[in-house]
Amino acid sequence: MTKKIKLLLSVFLVIVMTSCYYDNAEDLYPVIPDCDTTNVTFGNDIMPIINTNCTGCHSGSAPSANIRLSNYSEIVASANNGGLMGSIKHESGWSPMPKNGNKLGDCTIKKLDTWIAEGTPNN
Ligand code: HEC
Numbered sequence: 001m002t003k004k005i006k007l008l009l010s011v012f013l014v015i016v017m018t019s020c021y022y023d024n025a026e027d028l029y030p031v032i033p034d035c036d037t038t039n040v041t042f043g044n045d046i047m048p049i050i051n052t053n054c055t056g057c058h059s060g061s062a063p064s065a066n067i068r069l070s071n072y073s074e075i076v077a078s079a080n081n082g083g084l085m086g087s088i089k090h091e092s093g094w095s096p097m098p099k100n101g102n103k104l105g106d107c108t109i110k111k112l113d114t115w116i117a118e119g120t121p122n123n
Helices: 003-019 042-053 072-080 083-088 106-117
Strands: none
Touching: 042 072, 042 106, 072 083, 083 106
């Protein structure tokens, strides 16, 4: 094997090996102590989170921003257009929610993320 091929091979190997670095699960999904997301359901987790933090303003006949979050289909609609997590995670381009309140806790946000990643089941 010529030196040139060896060099090319090692460069190639380095690229292959380093390209996987950011796929580390713990970097992508940091572990939150005491946060159990193994059994997140709409009824036991998601609806209570929204009821506690959001429906005070986003329900009834004149909901804030004309966004109602009082049942499954309304919450799914907001999840699907990005507004739900954009506002809860305080992402740029979205009004931070809950309005004038504290940002939801990491574990609460992770449960919402988990439910959405699982395909927003109505369970
Ligand atoms: C105290 C009232 C209040 C609470 C509580 C509240 N919101 Fe809002 N929300 C508003 C108002 C008012 C707006 C209109 C935009 C603004 O004034 O910032 C809004 C806008 C939004 C929007 C649209 C944001 C955009 O940039 O298009 C979303 C999505 C939203 N709220 C979701 C939520 C969620 C999810 C919660 C619970 C975590 C929540 N809101 C809690 C009052 C509230």
